[in-house]
Amino acid sequence: MASGNQSLEAYPMYIGGEWVATSEQTEVRLPYDGSPAGRVYQAGPELVDRAVAAAGAASAKMRALANYERADLLLRLVELVRRDLADFARLIASETGKPIREARLEVERGIQTLIASAEAARSLCGEVVPMDAAPAGKGRMALTVREPRGVVAAITPFNFPFNLALHKIGPALGAGNAVVHKPAGVTPLSALRLARAMEEAGAPPGAYNVVTGPGSLTGEALVRHSGVNMVTFTGSAEIGLAIKVAAGLKHVTLELGGNSAVIIEPDADLENAVARSVVGAFANSGQVCISVQRIYVHESVAAKFLESFVAATERLVIGRPFDESTDISSLITEKEAVRVEQWIEEAIAAGAQLLTGGRRTGATVSPAILAEAGEQLRVCCQEVFGPVVVVNRYRMLEEAIERVNNSVYGLQAGVFTRDLERAFRAARRLEVGGVIINDVPTFRADHMPYGGVKQSGTGREGPKYAIEEMTELKLICWKV
Structure with a gap:
């Protein structure tokens, strides 16, 4: 798949079991220094039509497979990904700029996602409905079955281009659907490499298709396509809302943004809270939907926590993504790094204290800890998606809960305490999808x-x- 005029590898799209190139190419570059990582092709509406048609034809074959056959397909894919783990990790690091150790971890997590998808496929079933629970149901029996929706459009983000894609692709195939995958424009390489593995695993042609191109063209054509039955998207709230509107009556799932918070109670294991908060705030340079962005620490332990937190953060190694010692590398683009830098400067101008970090070199920003930042500042109330965390003090647990809930987001939250009664009280009051006790929301x-x-x-x-x-x-109901 090498391009004709350079040694840089070109990755065609994968549609209906065929590798498809177009006249329009674009380069994928390593965000850390801008060096080229690969070439991909651009899909227009006609190739989206072709991909959806291929998926539509393949969906009948996927539907006809038994549960165990779909599970076995996914497990064959597991073995191929495991065999080629180093190659997948190299591509992920090349397209995202994340440290190679984190890229390897992403592939390992992707394997677990596929295994869990196979297990879910194998046990997919409905349930018996107790019809005689009501007088009208006397003399009748009923059961439910779960049937595939058909063609699933999977639109995936740049920050975890492999594992977050598999969170859509694995369950979709396991359920008996066919997939048209539109990866993020800046990180398409691992998806196209996955297509090779899918082909080798023996997936029916058209069961998995990959189209590349800008979201405003390729993604929108896919979302609006009448042949698509479901759209699953991970990305920003703004784009998610636009997708929901454009999708019409299609079933839509949206995994959007967050500004996740941690509450640290006075009886918490501070050593554990510090260690986990460093990972939670700065892994993948903070480009994680559930990255720790806000920390509310009880005033009685705030000074001790901050001293240890700053020291641990300053021990992180900033460097090239392919150096094994690197903890922090670049953001996805220099434009994003400039935005993060501006948000930090805005917070400082408004009275927040910068305790460490916040220096930008190209697309890399050193891990920043801000203290006593106002809740109205963008570093608090919006999603930073960068290596920035705000630490504020509180007196009462109820106050901390209210401040966590004072957000337009509600993805996950963390609570550090040895008192399980207080932990569960907080868990029931926090307005989020998941509460992690004695760990970070990440x-x-x-x-x-x-x-x-x-x-x-x-x-x-x-x-x-x-x-x-x-x-x-x-529902299937019958009279007996």
């Missing part, structure tokens, strides 16, 4: 239900729960 096991409330989205991911979203419930 924690996610790939089989657990995951999703948010408010502007953080609709629907749930996690293979078992995503399969429910990607199937229709049908």
Whole structure:
């Protein structure tokens, strides 16, 4: 698949079991220094039509497969990804700029996502309905079955281009659907490499299709296409809302943004809270939907926490993504790094204290800790999606809960305390999709239900729960 005029590898699209190139190419570049990583082609509306048609034809074949056959397909894919883990990790690091250690972890998590998808496919079933629970149902029996929706459009983000894609692709195939995948324009390489593995695993032609191009053209054509039965999207709230409007009556699931918060109670294990908060705030340079962006620490332990937190943050190694020692590398573009830098400067001008970091070099921003930033500042009330965390003090747990809830987002939150009664009281009052006790909201096991409330989205991911979203419930009732 090498391009004709350079040694830089070109990655054609994958449509209906065929590799498709067009006359229009674009380069994918390593965000850290702008060096070229690969070439991809651009799909217009006609290729979107072709991909949807291929998926429509393949959906009948996928529907006809038994549960165990779909599960076996996914497990064959697991073995191929495991075999080629180093190649997938290299591509992920090249297109995202994340440290190679994090890229390897992403592939390993992707394997777990596929395994969980296979398990969910194997156990996919309906339930018996107790018809005689009402007088009208006497003498009748009923059951439900779950049937695939058909063609699923999967539109995926740049920050975890492999694992977050598999959170859509694995359950979709496991449920018996066919997929048209539109990866983020800046990170398409791992998706196109996945298509090779899918082909080798023996997926029916058209069961998995990959089209590349800008969201405003390729993505919109896919969302509006009459042949698409469901759209599943991960990205910003703004684009998610536009997709929901454009999709019409299609089923839509949205995993959108967040400004996740942590509450640290006075009885918390501070050493654990510090260690986990460093990871939660700065992994992938903060480009995580559930990155720790706000920390509310009780005033009695705030000074001790901050001293240790700043020291641990300053030990992080900033460097090139392919250096094994690197903890922090670049953001996805220099434009995003400039925006993060501006938000930090805005907070400082408004009275926040910069305790460490916040220096920008190209697309890289050193991990920044701000203290006592006003809740109205963008670093608090919007999604930074960068290596920035705000630490504020509180007196009463109820106050901290109210401040966490004072957000348009509601993805996940964390609570550090040894008092389980207080932890569960907080968990019931926090307006989020998931509460993580004695850990940061950035924690996610790939089989657990995951999703948010408010502007953080609709629907749930996690293979078992995503399969429910990607199937229709049908009732079969009979008179006996």
